[in-house]
Amino acid sequence: MSSLSDVLSEFVADPDAIVLFSPSRGFYDRFADADSVVVVAEENVVDAEQFVELPLSFANVRDRVRFGIEGAMDDGILEEGNTAVCVTSIFDDENDSVSRVRVNESMRSGIYDLFTNSRADPSVIRDVFDVAIELGKKGQKGKPVGALFVVGDAGKVMNKSRALSYNPFEKSHVHVGDPIVNVMLKEFSRLDGAFVISDSGKIVSAYRYLEPSAEGVDIPKGLGTRHMAGGAISRDTNATAIVLSESDGLIRAFKGGTIILEIDPEEY
């Protein structure tokens, strides 16, 4: 057993920062004397000085750790070459795993950027994700459903697209995150075309046929036209495209023409 604790103590030796994911207050207080403690959680319940807000409780631990590290890098808490020890949970809400992460620029996958540095407000992106997750979980009347949300830079997106039919959201002032919206979007998701959502979260239009130029869009082969359109519009404008796939049920987010994040709604 001593070898196991040796390995572990080596593993957690001299970190530049300790990154705690959603710690309880008691657990956080145990690190009171440590130099640099970063808390990554949905809400800063422990009043930590260094805090990175988690927009989604990523079920994928890799994404969660990435997001936390990128957030810490963005706040200048961590920089290239540092090592961080992350305490997080894989199975239940309890802390059950420790990982040692060497920070380097190639870690920047853009997950953090996707939420915080997009044109649209972070809360809007989060709300769209919530809607997409719910849509992916339940589908339309039990059948899997696909949807394409283009968030932010709505003016340009509207100029690079055309209406397939009358816009059901014309002269309405509905925002994602409004309580009624989930039902509404679920109903409208059987329409063809994309939803366009403005920077502040207003649903500008449904039924949009996107006409971006698809040059230089780098998405995995085998994804359909919906993904291609989403990737292309995110490259052509400053918008973020959030796509719910009808065939495999995954949600993918595109920014700048590349796929940034892939999540499975069933895990949330």
Place this chain on the structure above:
Amino acid sequence: MAVETVLNAIRRVFTGIPPRVWLSVVIVIIGFVLSYIVAAVNRQILERAGVAESLEGTAIERTAREFGTSTVRIIAKLTGYFVLLLSLLVALTVAELGYADLFWSGVAVFLPQLFVAVAIMLIGVVVADKAELFVAERLRGIKLPEIGIVPALVKYSILFVATLIALGQIGVATLALIVLLGAYLVALVVFTAIATHDLFASCAAGVYLLLNQPYGIGDEVRVAGQRGIVQEVDLFVTRIETDGEEHIIPNRSVFKNGIVRIRE
């Protein structure tokens, strides 16, 4: 023998006291019991109504805690004392202690007023504290050191009004204070009107723009000499974007200068 004389003496003393005094003693005892019951019931009611929770965190509650009590208890006790004092007054009247009449009649009028004044003050302090907390909570997102003055201002305004009402209750001349309050309110209204004039004008124009949507997101327009694509229309401003530039134009000027919609 000795015991008998003592008993006789006691009997004589008791029979010497007129029945009215007995009655008043009974009234005082009833008053004691009643005040205790009223205080207890009041406390129950206040706690059931969730007053205790809503007072959580206010300054008065914290001070009360320091003295090992709570605001709810203080209010309950006050009502108890009020009932007790009332019963004492009734008892004194019944006992017909003539020499005290004049004094007590004055007190009888004054006492309820004093109680109302104290109650108003208490409510005022609590409401002021609550308002301060509420405003501070709302302003938490704004990271500006001077913003701390706004909650304090709200608190002292409410306290000031409460003091005025309380003093008015017990008949202290408050004319000067009312004049002060009037001046303060006028200043507040005038400054607010001047400061928010542009905002209100923009807001009014914004309501029209949102309801009628003469232009929408994605339209190319020219407003106030700026040409570009509309990105966002909200209550106060319109955001228009050209290559690399974003113009944030107050809705007031959209209305004043008119809008050119560009169609190709």
